[in-house]
Amino acid sequence: MAAQKPSIPKGTRDFSPLEMVRRNYIFDTIRQVFQVFGYQPIETPAMENLSTLMGKYGEEGDKLLFKILNSGNYLDGLPEAESGMRDAASRIQYLTKHIAEKGLRYDLTVPFARFVVQHQNELIFPFKRYQIQPVWRADRPQKGRYREFFQCDVDVIGSNSLLNEVELTQIIDAVFTKLGINVLIRMNNRKVLAGIAEAIGAPERLTDITVAMDKLDKISLELVNEELIQRGVTYEAVQKLQPILNLEGKIKLKFDTLTDFFKDSETGRKGLEEMRTVLQHMKNIGLHNKFDFDIKLARGLSYYTGTILEVKAQDVSMGSICGGGRYDDLTGIFGLPGMSGVGISFGADRICDVMNESKLFPEEIQASTKAMFVNFGTDEEKHCLKLLAGLRQAGIPSELYPDSAKLKKQMEYANRKNIPYVILVGKDEIDTGKLMLKDMRSGEQKLCTPDEVINILS
């Protein structure tokens, strides 16, 4: 049989020990912050029933779901093509329903909502949970975009209090301060966006308006206006929108302008009030990182209803590395109405990319073996095994080279693995009960007792 060239699916990656150490550093940091803020861990399966996932992420989202083929002879018993199944689209739809009932999770928020509904009687509300697991999206890979990536989610469900929003911003601030990434937290509120749509007399065009506004950072005002018209917003409404599109500057100015703008929109006023409360608290607490009220921030996920936020690294060009918001009725579709939640998601892979680009990983996280015993042969092995157990008991990561190979080879191994100390115990050392401890950096070596070695290495 000819050997085939091995490969992994598009958009997925292997991680080397060095990369894993770095990734774990991020996961550990984030997890630690989550725990300090009183959140509890859960996990959910990699796959969900397709019915749980479909329709929760908007039209685009459905297309990006990875579907899992049923096992068995799923093609048996399918009816022949009949009327209404002539075109490819309806055939695919029919087939899909019958051959795929499961899908890989697209995010952690929807599975969480499902989890809350299923376990509502066991949970203590407000329920504060965190969840660090991979998610999958059938997107085209590019910079900072993978088909398999880790999200680190924190959510509070069962509380309307805006203090939760404030707490989440503190978590964001704490995580990125610890990791050493300068970020900008952009915040907005869906009610503000709804209010704007209402105030210009186009409430039914909310999504179109927000999607277009979101592009103001990338394309010119003229093009945004063009897109608005194209998306079916009337010329008159676009005219009314202009003062909002031009709104830049101090937070206070935004509030003043919008207060005036929302004379006739109760939704808008409500959103504005929420923003005011959250921002005031944030200002009081004093965060390390910058934050802003950004009216242009939209966020596509359709389930958000209140506060929305997005975090970007300041010094590196990369998509958002954290995002989230409040969803008032995500559990409603699963049969538990009136349960408001708010949460955010850290993109561990993008954070890792940012930290690599800015060289933010500390040197000392390369946790590996601290000391290696050279293997001189069967007698020495036996002796070293005991000493090795002593070092490990003392919590010193250590190992014994498994083969009685040439000394050069063993030393090279230690050198390449960046092991800082090598311990040589041969006939002489066994007789005197001492160990030869060699510092691989300086090259110096000296005879020590086992206790002295433990002292030096601890």
Add this chain to the structure above:
RNA sequence: GUGGUCGUAGCUCAGUUGGUUAGAGCGAUAGAUUGUGGAUCUAUAGGUCGUGGGUUCAAGCCCCAUCUUCCACCCCA
């Protein structure tokens, strides 16, 4: 999903208008050195030129398809 882009040794890359046996550096392995790694020197191994078709006397190079990489759009972490 739309448009573009990349692919030659483990890695980074040369390779002329299509022309004999596809090269370099780094790395790897062995030795110079039988209880001492990093530096140096020597030798050795390593390739179906992403894959599959086609054009040609002749293809790493030209054409088509396909996979992968990266990028823009869309969307997002």
